[in-house]
Amino acid sequence: MIAMNISFTGIKNHKSDNLFVCLKSSKFSSDFVAGLDKKLNGLLTKALSKNKWFKGKLGEHISVICPNGDYSAIAFIGAGKISSVKDAQKLGGTVSSIMSKLKFEKASLFLDQELKEDLLANLALGFELKSWAFDKYKTKKSDAWSCKNLAFEVISASYKEIKAAYDAKLAPLYAGIIDARTLINEPANVIYPETFAKHAKELSALGVKIEVLSKADMAKLGMNALLGVSQGSVNEPKMVIARWEGAGKSAFWTAFVGKGLTFDSGGISIKPSHNMDQMKSDMSGAAAVLGLMRVLAMRKASANVIGVMALAENMPSGQAQRPGDIVKTMSGQTVEVLDTDAEGRLVLADALWCAFDRFKPKTIVDLATLTGAIQVALGHEFAGLFCNNESLAKELIEAGDRVGEKLWRMPLSEEFDRQIDSDIADIKNIAAKGRAGSSTAAHFLQRFVGNTAWAHMDIAGVAFLEQDTELSCKGATGYGVQLLNEFVARNCEK
Numbered sequence: 001m002i003a004m005n006i007s008f009t010g011i012k013n014h015k016s017d018n019l020f021v022c023l024k025s026s027k028f029s030s031d032f033v034a035g036l037d038k039k040l041n042g043l044l045t046k047a048l049s050k051n052k053w054f055k056g057k058l059g060e061h062i063s064v065i066c067p068n069g070d071y072s073a074i075a076f077i078g079a080g081k082i083s084s085v086k087d088a089q090k091l092g093g094t095v096s097s098i099m100s101k102l103k104f105e106k107a108s109l110f111l112d113q114e115l116k117e118d119l120l121a122n123l124a125l126g127f128e129l130k131s132w133a134f135d136k137y138k139t140k141k142s143d144a145w146s147c148k149n150l151a152f153e154v155i156s157a158s159y160k161e162i163k164a165a166y167d168a169k170l171a172p173l174y175a176g177i178i179d180a181r182t183l184i185n186e187p188a189n190v191i192y193p194e195t196f197a198k199h200a201k202e203l204s205a206l207g208v209k210i211e212v213l214s215k216a217d218m219a220k221l222g223m224n225a226l227l228g229v230s231q232g233s234v235n236e237p238k239m240v241i242a243r244w245e246g247a248g249k250s251a252f253w254t255a256f257v258g259k260g261l262t263f264d265s266g267g268i269s270i271k272p273s274h275n276m277d278q279m280k281s282d283m284s285g286a287a288a289v290l291g292l293m294r295v296l297a298m299r300k301a302s303a304n305v306i307g308v309m310a311l312a313e314n315m316p317s318g319q320a321q322r323p324g325d326i327v328k329t330m331s332g333q334t335v336e337v338l339d340t341d342a343e344g345r346l347v348l349a350d351a352l353w354c355a356f357d358r359f360k361p362k363t364i365v366d367l368a369t370l371t372g373a374i375q376v377a378l379g380h381e382f383a384g385l386f387c388n389n390e391s392l393a394k395e396l397i398e399a400g401d402r403v404g405e406k407l408w409r410m411p412l413s414e415e416f417d418r419q420i421d422s423d424i425a426d427i428k429n430i431a432a433k434g435r436a437g438s439s440t441a442a443h444f445l446q447r448f449v450g451n452t453a454w455a456h457m458d459i460a461g462v463a464f465l466e467q468d469t470e471l472s473c474k475g476a477t478g479y480g481v482q483l484l485n486e487f488v489a490r491n492c493e494k
């Protein structure tokens, strides 16, 4: 992992060799940059006027070598328009990409415009998120720039306020996102239900109450849908129930439930081998829930939140569940398992019911890499949102918009619901293949939440990517941690 050193300093005290100046147009306006320009006999003005294409748009940059000044190099970077957390983080991500292109190890950044402290702090977070890489299994650390220690300093007159905002809100967020990304990128021989649960237990140190249900505990509770999924694997399933009681005894509970398939081979309905390795990321929902719990505890959120993580491995074997098997869920409803690869909804059936029945939460939100069909519909840009409550849907979509984790509302409808009625049990776990597969999967889940205000986020298209994004390298994105943290901050805190 790249060791990073982020700091915030005043205009007088910074000490880096390289300076990034972020501009929103083709001109600078601050006294600080004007002073530098003067010292360099107008070199900066000249650089900008010679490069007329530079308009201050996000991603543009010009480098200036300064042999005689306080810096060895200055780079102008287009800042674009910064009006949200998302814009600020994107700029931070862009700065990180440019820094790696220029192979700077240390750099200071100055933004040539007034900006609220929390946005400047988010710029630093964006920089960190984009600079992070999962490289723990590379035994030969190369001399390449990316493996060195980076130092990055934000220069501002209000650096104390920025640092305070960063420490209180964003350092926790960074820790939670990286926690999720790490768990998702880890291979399935390292992270399986038991090791995932062990990792979750570390949150006890932060005041999160962690309960881990074993296979025997789950059998006692009648969680046969989850147990059926895991029965082909030598790795025993676990259910982690994490509780953060930040708002006191009388306040309402909000529950987040995550699909945690530490590997999904498809089971007896086995998947094609191409890209099957990516199914180590089928626990991205559970990882996002765990990351969220860390953020909430670290920033001492004044909300009561339950995190339920349904952990299992879906494998074929002589003991594996067969297509056609019927299981009785914890809720009492029976399910005909027509396709063992539609396993996410089975583990979630028992996890959702457990959250609903035991805690009677005001709201339940689940996150799951549930269907390939959601990738067909929404690609890698949006997660799919299915929701039985208008105001909940609105709040989630807005939270996502603010932090740049986009959600698109998808339909629930009685006709879809009828399609999962089984001929011989209460419910079947697949409807007609190739027909609204994400919606029928969502309806399956809805049968396990009673009348609770509930939302399901299908994150199969956004959790794990084969290409870099503005804020992450390829692999796990950590999608959901920021969105849910924002949702909790706006809707669940006192």
Ligand code: BES
Binding pocket: 264, 266, 282, 339, 341, 342, 343, 344, 369, 370, 371, 372, 373, 430, 437, 460, 461
């Ligand atoms: N984990 C997969 C869905 C998935 C696909 C996640 C691609 C990430 C990337 C899920 O368990 C699954 O196999 N779903 C099936 C459902 C089908 C059998 C009804 C699918 O989408 O093909």
Ligand code: MG
Binding pocket: 264, 266, 340, 341, 342, 343, 344
């Ligand atoms: Mg599957």
Ligand code: ZN
Binding pocket: 261, 264, 282, 341, 343, 344, 369, 370
């Ligand atoms: Zn799956």
